[in-house]
Amino acid sequence: MTTTLITGIAGSLAQLCAARLAARGDEVIGVDYRPVHRLIPAGVRCYRANYNKTRIEDIVRRHRPRRVLHLGRVGNLKVQANKRFDLNVVGSAKIMELCVKHGVERLVVLSTYHIYGAHPHNHIPIYEDDPLRASATYPQLADAVQLDNMAATWVFRHRKLRTVVLRPCNVVGPNIRNAVSTYLRQPALFYLLGFSPMWQLVHEEDMVDAVVRAADGDAVGIYNVAGVGALPYVRALELTGARLVPVPYLLAHTALRLGAGLFQAFPGYLLDFLRYPVVISDAAFRRDFGHQPAMGLEQAVRDTVRRG
Amino acid sequence: MRLSARVRQTIIDPEVARAIDQVAADEQLNALGYDPWGFDAESAKLYFSLAKRIYQYFRPHLVGLEHLPTGRVLVVPNHSGQLPFDALVVSVACLIGGERPRLLRAMAERWFPTLPLVNVAFSRSGVVLGDPINCRNLLEANRGILVFPEGTRGSGKTFAHRYQLADFGRGFVRLALQTDTPIVPVGIVGAEESIISIANLKPLAELLRMPYMPVPALLPLLGPLAFLPLPTRFHIHVGEPLHFAGPFDDEDEVIDQKVAVVQKAVAELIDRGRRARTGWFA
Numbered sequence: 352m353t354t355t356l357i358t359g360i361a362g363s364l365a366q367l368c369a370a371r372l373a374a375r376g377d378e379v380i381g382v383d384y385r386p387v388h389r390l391i392p393a394g395v396r397c398y399r400a401n402y403n404k405t406r407i408e409d410i411v412r413r414h415r416p417r418r419v420l421h422l423g424r425v426g427n428l429k430v431q432a433n434k435r436f437d438l439n440v441v442g443s444a445k446i447m448e449l450c451v452k453h454g455v456e457r458l459v460v461l462s463t464y465h466i467y468g469a470h471p472h473n474h475i476p477i478y479e480d481d482p483l484r485a486s487a488t489y490p491q492l493a494d495a496v497q498l499d500n501m502a503a504t505w506v507f508r509h510r511k512l513r514t515v516v517l518r519p520c521n522v523v524g525p526n527i528r529n530a531v532s533t534y535l536r537q538p539a540l541f542y543l544l545g546f547s548p549m550w551q552l553v554h555e556e557d558m559v560d561a562v563v564r565a566a567d568g569d570a571v572g573i574y575n576v577a578g579v580g581a582l583p584y585v586r587a588l589e590l591t592g593a594r595l596v597p598v599p600y601l602l603a604h605t606a607l608r609l610g611a612g613l614f615q616a617f618p619g620y621l622l623d624f625l626r627y628p629v630v631i632s633d634a635a636f637r638r639d640f641g642h643q644p645a646m647g648l649e650q651a652v653r654d655t656v657r658r659g
Numbered sequence: 660m661r662l663s664a665r666v667r668q669t670i671i672d673p674e675v676a677r678a679i680d681q682v683a684a685d686e687q688l689n690a691l692g693y694d695p696w697g698f699d700a701e702s703a704k705l706y707f708s709l710a711k712r713i714y715q716y717f718r719p720h721l722v723g724l725e726h727l728p729t730g731r732v733l734v735v736p737n738h739s740g741q742l743p744f745d746a747l748v749v750s751v752a753c754l755i756g757g758e759r760p761r762l763l764r765a766m767a768e769r770w771f772p773t774l775p776l777v778n779v780a781f782s783r784s785g786v787v788l789g790d791p792i793n794c795r796n797l798l799e800a801n802r803g804i805l806v807f808p809e810g811t812r813g814s815g816k817t818f819a820h821r822y823q824l825a826d827f828g829r830g831f832v833r834l835a836l837q838t839d840t841p842i843v844p845v846g847i848v849g850a851e852e853s854i855i856s857i858a859n860l861k862p863l864a865e866l867l868r869m870p871y872m873p874v875p876a877l878l879p880l881l882g883p884l885a886f887l888p889l890p891t892r893f894h895i896h897v898g899e900p901l902h903f904a905g906p907f908d909d910e911d912e913v914i915d916q917k918v919a920v921v922q923k924a925v926a927e928l929i930d931r932g933r934r935a936r937t938g939w940f941a
Contacts, residue, residue, distance in 0.1 A: 471772035474792040475695050545775025549697050549782075580689030583697060583779075600775065627772055630695050647690055 359423025402442025524555025738813030846928025
């Protein structure tokens, strides 16, 4: 029986992955620094531990996982920048070290397409080798870029620990509670007047398939995960059935600046993702892992709004 | 952002709609009808129908459109006239002016994604950011590309420099070599006189983050209306495809020789157009 350790188990994606693995008979151990409020799939053991403290090593020592899915990246801006740095950068480094020390065979690290940055000069599509513009424009994303860089270094420095880094586009779905899914569920949706860049959405079920394939597969490296295609973001908003309210960019920008405390769920840097396209290519991931997303864009939006 | 069906119906031109339906069959569109750059056939019908009205305003005289090959191609005209009406007229001409409709993907100036509304209209009509990777991806997918190697150096030139080609960049020739794409030179005559600019106010342009700021000759007479184009007649001469061979990453000097061949072909087509017309409006 394969033992898999999953970080970020309080999050929906980690729970869905755990359920998928447990259903096929794998032993699954979940870890999170947050309390787990939601229902954990049957047969999954959960621990509460900080990624950068000693307790997590005890868990690894006790269960000797063969695989680690590091899905516990903190994207939530409610968490203060220095705490986020501790979790994303220091914590991830600790987890990677433990993997090497305890003979883990496979590590999957969840990164994000946000690190490419929304820039007016972005070409389409963006490949894994393209520069990461995010840290230059948005200091709030520096920890995400560093986590990704660190994992990428790990891919080549520790060949025995076969590492895969996934950079998915917006993950959405009935169970997902990230910024974009929450945004899509609002009864009235503000959008930027005169902008509608192409957006990619990956349905949670396709994302679970991507993570499980990455865990089961053999290839190592950095891979984009893009879902089935792109659509203008205002079109995605229309598909939610919500009332749409256009807002001029300057007004939205100023409101987010002045009311940063009020709009924590919607970080300011995301505004540029509503203006400029970040369309990624997942050709490499499909080729190396046989991933074939099944959920259409319309369904992805509708399922997200319906909420599980 | 969606127009009601009735308004759409009155705006959409049947000839444009037919042509877009024909070309859309060759575009690789996803289940919702979009390509990754944001082209969408239904929106394109609307925008190209509006563009056709502007096209008719300039009453273009088209010569040699039959030279446009099927499959991948780089269409390379001269650039002039302050506002990109030359790009619009060539795009509409290729769509409805020839025997087979052809959708050209125009490579746009790098500030277009920052312009509200304009960026949406451009993207839905098939215009893409002028970036070598965009261009290479589209050529490899056998698309037609419209590129102005003079860039804003061409479109922003003042009347004193009319019909003098600014330096061509090298990128388009490198891409043609890399993707084995023929280059079709085009000479556009008439756009130079549509908005006559006597000066370029560089400090104001920098302040407004624009590539240039023209001073129309008719400004004292017409005020802001002088920024609208005069109904000059466009004469568009399309040359035969030029094929180049050799490594795409060759030294600049070698590439420059090939660029010079294209530039000379465009200059000859401009001369042909200027000789053929009898006046600015004829």
